[in-house]
Amino acid sequence: MTPRFDVIGLVVSDMAASLAFYRRLGLVFPEGAENEPHVEAGLPGGLRLALDTEDTVRSFHAGWQPPSGGGRASLAFRCEDPAEVDSVYGELVGAGHHGELEPWDAFWGMRYAVVHDPDGNGVDLFAPLPGGPAPAQ
Structure with a gap:
């Protein structure tokens, strides 16, 4: 097993x-x-x-305390296209969430952005750029 x-x-x-x-x-x-x-x-x-x-x-776990300092993990959400990365980022930041990294065209061929959830966890938004990497299956 x-x-x-x-x-x-x-x-x-x-x-x-x-x-x-x-x-x-x-x-x-x-x-x-x-x-x-x-x-x-x-x-x-x-x-x-x-x-x-x-x-x-x-x-x-009676002694548990929230971690302090920066995170070491994030969740990543694939968007339909680069425009959706910009749109979703704008919606989340407009709703008051912290925008860690504004959308940019990453050197690895994706439109990328990072927003923090209410607890400060990084949430990546991404979509392949035209001619960028093929999606993993």
Whole structure:
């Protein structure tokens, strides 16, 4: 038997704010989940994104504290085309989320941008540029 990658989990400070952010990126969470301690959304390919409140984590790990300093992980969302990278970035920043890196044409052949979710996690937005790399299958 081999373990199977199944869930990406994030600890969130404000469930409602996090749900609003990820819903803007197209993820579907149950209606009325804003006051729940644990919420999941299905992802393409069968994975799940799980959001747990800080209190939920402390319920089984009493000494847990949010990390300080910069993050070492990010989530990346593929957009349909370079214009959608710009559009989604503008929508998220316009809704008050921190824009870490404005959209730019990266040397590796993609339009790229980075926005922070409500807890400061980096969320990359990307799309291949015309003539850029072919999508991975």
